[in-house]
Amino acid sequence: MEASRFAVAILAAGRGTRLKSKRAKVLHSIGGKPLLRHVVDAVLVSTPPERVFVVTGHQAEAVEAALAPTGVRFVRQTEQRGTGHAVQMLRPAVEGFSDLLVLSGDVPLIRPETIEAIRGFHVEQAAAMTILTARPENPFGYGRIFRTAPDRPDVAAIVEQKALRDEDLHAGEINSGIYAFRTVPLFANIGRLSPENAHAEYYLTDMAAILRAAGERVVALETADATEVLGANTIAEMMQLDAALRLNTAQRLMANGVTIFRPETCVIDAAVRVGADTVIEPFVQLLGDTEIGEDCRIRSYSVIQDSRLAAGVLVRNHCVLDHAAVGEGAMLGPFAHLRPQSEIGRGAHVGNFVETKKTRLGDGSKANHLAYLGDAAIGDGCNIGAGVITCNYDGAAKHPTQIGDGVFVGSNATLVAPVTLEKNSYVAAASCITDTVPEDALALGRARQTVKPGWAGERRKKLRKP
Numbered sequence: 001m002e003a004s005r006f007a008v009a010i011l012a013a014g015r016g017t018r019l020k021s022k023r024a025k026v027l028h029s030i031g032g033k034p035l036l037r038h039v040v041d042a043v044l045v046s047t048p049p050e051r052v053f054v055v056t057g058h059q060a061e062a063v064e065a066a067l068a069p070t071g072v073r074f075v076r077q078t079e080q081r082g083t084g085h086a087v088q089m090l091r092p093a094v095e096g097f098s099d100l101l102v103l104s105g106d107v108p109l110i111r112p113e114t115i116e117a118i119r120g121f122h123v124e125q126a127a128a129m130t131i132l133t134a135r136p137e138n139p140f141g142y143g144r145i146f147r148t149a150p151d152r153p154d155v156a157a158i159v160e161q162k163a164l165r166d167e168d169l170h171a172g173e174i175n176s177g178i179y180a181f182r183t184v185p186l187f188a189n190i191g192r193l194s195p196e197n198a199h200a201e202y203y204l205t206d207m208a209a210i211l212r213a214a215g216e217r218v219v220a221l222e223t224a225d226a227t228e229v230l231g232a233n234t235i236a237e238m239m240q241l242d243a244a245l246r247l248n249t250a251q252r253l254m255a256n257g258v259t260i261f262r263p264e265t266c267v268i269d270a271a272v273r274v275g276a277d278t279v280i281e282p283f284v285q286l287l288g289d290t291e292i293g294e295d296c297r298i299r300s301y302s303v304i305q306d307s308r309l310a311a312g313v314l315v316r317n318h319c320v321l322d323h324a325a326v327g328e329g330a331m332l333g334p335f336a337h338l339r340p341q342s343e344i345g346r347g348a349h350v351g352n353f354v355e356t357k358k359t360r361l362g363d364g365s366k367a368n369h370l371a372y373l374g375d376a377a378i379g380d381g382c383n384i385g386a387g388v389i390t391c392n393y394d395g396a397a398k399h400p401t402q403i404g405d406g407v408f409v410g411s412n413a414t415l416v417a418p419v420t421l422e423k424n425s426y427v428a429a430a431s432c433i434t435d436t437v438p439e440d441a442l443a444l445g446r447a448r449q450t451v452k453p454g455w456a457g458e459r460r461k462k463l464r465k466p
């Protein structure tokens with residue numbers, strides 16, 4: 001027998017009516033990644049992208065754009081007339097392949113190992129159609145598998161929920177929407193599908209009975225873990241899968257030495273890396289391409305997106321980090337806001353209500369309270385006082401602030417950019433700085449205080465009079 005040559009199809013053309021969303025269902029994210037991307041990534045573990053065909057239709061441009069980096073191919077289904085119709089669209093593309101694996105774009109937790117298992121079983125059973133099945137706690141809404149006999153792999157038919165007879169409503173073995181087909185019998189018989197059903201659609205599921213009637217072998221392979229084939233048809237179902245996925249991620253991190261208190265309250269994306277002995281408190285979000293070193297502590301209510309934290313960083317409560325880099329042993333927060341291109345040096349402190357943007361704060365420098373530091377390059381060992389503001393925007397353009405090593409900026413100073421404070425200079429509190437402060441200089445930029453003795457007492461007396 002010649003070796004099987006598999007193509008893979010992923011059905012993703014449907015609208016997802018039950019989601020009641022403007023966005024195509026397969027583009028909704030769980031675990032920080034679109035449903036469809038989960039399926040594609042699982043498939044690409046064993047199949048080169050030029051053998052993967054994604055059927056698109058509803059919001060096809062957006063769906064195809066989201067997958068562009070993967071190199072998979074696309075087949076358009078301009079009218080969504082059912083899963084059977086979607087597979088009909090694939091016929092020209094998969095010509096020359098002996099077998100076709102079909103997956104659903106909305107069954108996202110499927111594991112590469114299970115994809116391999118159905119492929120292997122299909123070949124071993126020499127079946128025309130192999131159906132991946134499961135027995136979830138609640139089979140409601142899924143198509144059900146009817147075997148020819150309970151202990152046999154052979155399937156007589158798949159019956160959709162709406163077509164179930166009363167006595168079959170509790171049938172427990174569901175169709176996962178994942179199948180392997182031999183292409184010759186599939187396409188020789190697919191023309192027999194008819195849209196005479198509750199949705200007036202061409203159901204791919206009807207191929208089980210059709211192929212069997214044509215004398216072909218149709219078999220089922222049951223997965224041990226039903227959660228990996230659960231579908232995402234509603235927001236509630238999606239959020240259940242999201243929770244399952246994130247708990248997996250948390251467990252993987254904990255297995256690698258990370259302490260996560262109350263992991264069910266944390267939102268951690270699958271790609272996040274965390275070093276051993278780091279502690280994550282409840283209600284923390286770690287998102288996107290985030291990497292956290294060893295021995296860090298991330299306190300509750302902090303949200304860290306696409307950021308890099310070196311070892312030993314303390315992120316106190318309620319910090320927001322977005323595309324930021326933080327050096328070893330730095331301390332942030334509570335309530336620090338590090339916006340994109342913030343670079344915090346080793347051992348630096350960014351305290352409460354300090355916002356940074358496109359700013360480097362050097363090693364050991366401190367901005368402990370109430371500051372805005374934007375478009376600034378700040379050297380090592382600086383002290384940025386409470387309430388210091390870089391005035392980086394003149395209403396039209398952004399301007400840089402340069403601060404050398406060892407500079408002391410007094411509280412409530414405003415630094416009107418572009419401006420330079422040379423190293424070891426000193427800015428007096430409440431100064432408005434518009435010109436260069438030379439090395440080692442003191443700059444004062446404020447009105448002198450005047451004192452009027454007795455003035456307040458006189459005023460009080462006047463006010464007391466009728």
Ligand code: UD1
Pocket residue numbers: 011012013014015026055077079080081082083084085086104105106107141142143144158160174175176177202203204205230231233
């Ligand atoms: C389908 C199965 C059901 C199974 C369930 C598993 C059918 C008729 N039923 O039901 O037996 O238990 O999956 O999750 O197949 N799609 C297209 N073009 C279309 C219609 C759908 O590409 O014209 C795509 C959708 O985008 C989706 C997938 O096919 O990714 C499944 O479609 P969906 O409508 O969600 O089928 P279910 O009702 O869940």
Ligand code: CA
Pocket residue numbers: 104106231232233
């Ligand atoms: Ca579905």
